Amino acid sequence: MLGRVTSLALAVLSVAQVIGMGIAGAAALQLEPLTLILVIGCVLCASSAVFLVFHAQVRRAHLRRARR
Amino acid sequence: MSRPGHARFYGPAARRANTLRARREGACYPAAPSLRNAGGLDSLEVRLDSTRTAETTANPQAPAPAPASGPAQAALAAEFVTLLRGRHTRALFAAHFASTAGDWLAFMALFSLSAFEWRSDVHEVSLLGIAYMLPIALLSPVAGVWVDRWNLRRVLVASDLLRAGITLGMAYCSHFWTMCVLLLVHQTVSTFFNPAQQSAISRLVPPGHLLTANALNSQAGHLTKILGPCIAGILVSALGPRGCFYFDAATFALSGLLLATLPPLPSLRGTTTPARSFRREFGDGVQFVIRAPRLNAALLLLTLCLAALGALIALLPVFARDQLGAGPRTMGLLLSGLGAGAAAGAFFVAHSGRLWDKMWSIGGGTCVAGAASLLLSRMTHASLAVLSTTLLGVGVAIFLVPA
Numbered sequence: 001m002l003g004r005v006t007s008l009a010l011a012v013l014s015v016a017q018v019i020g021m022g023i024a025g026a027a028a029l030q031l032e033p034l035t036l037i038l039v040i041g042c043v044l045c046a047s048s049a050v051f052l053v054f055h056a057q058v059r060r061a062h063l064r065r066a067r068r
Numbered sequence: 069m070s071r072p073g074h075a076r077f078y079g080p081a082a083r084r085a086n087t088l089r090a091r092r093e094g095a096c097y098p099a100a101p102s103l104r105n106a107g108g109l110d111s112l113e114v115r116l117d118s119t120r121t122a123e124t125t126a127n128p129q130a131p132a133p134a135p136a137s138g139p140a141q142a143a144l145a146a147e148f149v150t151l152l153r154g155r156h157t158r159a160l161f162a163a164h165f166a167s168t169a170g171d172w173l174a175f176m177a178l179f180s181l182s183a184f185e186w187r188s189d190v191h192e193v194s195l196l197g198i199a200y201m202l203p204i205a206l207l208s209p210v211a212g213v214w215v216d217r218w219n220l221r222r223v224l225v226a227s228d229l230l231r232a233g234i235t236l237g238m239a240y241c242s243h244f245w246t247m248c249v250l251l252l253v254h255q256t257v258s259t260f261f262n263p264a265q266q267s268a269i270s271r272l273v274p275p276g277h278l279l280t281a282n283a284l285n286s287q288a289g290h291l292t293k294i295l296g297p298c299i300a301g302i303l304v305s306a307l308g309p310r311g312c313f314y315f316d317a318a319t320f321a322l323s324g325l326l327l328a329t330l331p332p333l334p335s336l337r338g339t340t341t342p343a344r345s346f347r348r349e350f351g352d353g354v355q356f357v358i359r360a361p362r363l364n365a366a367l368l369l370l371t372l373c374l375a376a377l378g379a380l381i382a383l384l385p386v387f388a389r390d391q392l393g394a395g396p397r398t399m400g401l402l403l404s405g406l407g408a409g410a411a412a413g414a415f416f417v418a419h420s421g422r423l424w425d426k427m428w429s430i431g432g433g434t435c436v437a438g439a440a441s442l443l444l445s446r447m448t449h450a451s452l453a454v455l456s457t458t459l460l461g462v463g464v465a466i467f468l469v470p471a
Contacts (some may be wrong), residue, residue, distance in 0.1 A: 003336075021198050
């Protein structure tokens with residue numbers, strides 16, 4: 001099963017890269033490359049912050065449940 | 069093999085239960101508990117398994133399993149050496165390394181060529197990127213099924229020689245759209261090479277060494293992903309894009325010659341896993357991912373990160389040309405920085421990653437990559453931009469290696 005999940009995940013991640021390149025190509029018609037890199041940086045920082053907060057909450061909930 | 073969350077329960081009674089259940093089910097998962105017929109020891113086992121799983125997830129900071137001891141590591145190293153002494157396995161690993169490193173080299177040389185020689189825009193560079201990734205995305209999940217129906221040695225040798233020819237064609241190509249088509253065909257051939265190489269390992273290596281061989285193969289693959297951009301960057305700056313194509317074609321031809329020394333590996337038609345089993349395994353895998361919220365979130369973040377990375381790869385050559393006023397050599401240095409950062413990040417995660425939860429690494433690595441992108445967008449000097457791409461490489465490795 002792990003192999004299948006890994007294949008699925010790899011395919012999804014390759015599609016994600018294709019989509020990312022496509023978006024960059026399309027967005028470059030409207031925005032400067034410099035602005036696009038800035039936007040990418042902001043998106044990555046914001047999404048990592050959301051992920052870290054979510055992970056901290058899930059972890060805290062698990063610890064609370066384990067203490068009970 | 070046991071499914072995650074359904075680990076086997078050890079002890080004399082459980083051994084009896086496992087045997088009975090294996091007889092009763094007799095399918096792909098001989099030791100998996102049947103939830104429909106759960107009762108007695110089975111239900112106890114399911115409860116204990118779920119408790120064990122809950123314990124594992126309840127304490128994400130639980131200490132990781134102790135690393136292998138000195139004698140165990142020495143035995144593993146000895147097994148690696150034994151494997152590499154075998155003529156056939158050595159040829160397979162060398163071909164694998166040449167193939168994956170060659171893919172990187174062709175990709176980076178193409179980007180340099182399109183950005184600096186043809187003065188392409190971002191959307192043209194991104195089209196090249198799409199031509200590079202699309203066959204992998206569409207064909208890689210099913211390529212293995214087709215490969216098992218063909219003679220593996222022929223697949224391996226033919227795909228290497230084909231790629232050598234295509235790469236030589238790239239060296240002489242002067243039209244953007246012809247290059248896109250050549251790249252698409254090159255990557256389609258590569259999609260068949262990789263599963264054929266993995267399948268060849270399982271048929272050439274003795275069963276006792278298979279685990280180590282797979283580990284070695286996987287490590288070689290990871291090493292190329294990390295060192296690939298670094299090597300490609302140095303070669304692009306040293307040889308120029310067209311020189312890289314010649315070098316690449318030579319490595320593919322050499323790899324094909326090495327693989328021609330393998331014994332014949334006839335097709336496995338009729339002995340492959342039935343489609344029903346594939347669907348069931350796939351469905352189980354998807355269900356497992358859906359039920360785990362943390363895994364869902366990590367996959368979502370990883371997808372976003374790789375989309376962003378794809379966009380950055382498409383933007384980098386044009387950024388280097390227009391913002392930094394750079395040429396192919398500086399572009400090569402930017403890529404080398406990315407590769408060196410990735411190598412440093414992977415080293416850091418390998419040595420210190422056990423100290424904290426992988427999820428922190430995934431989130432933290434993304435944050436570092438984001439900060440590096442922000443820095444890169446402010447850079448107007450090539451050396452500082454190289455530092456930013458190095459930091460970007462560190463961030464990418466920190467989130468990609470644990471993921």
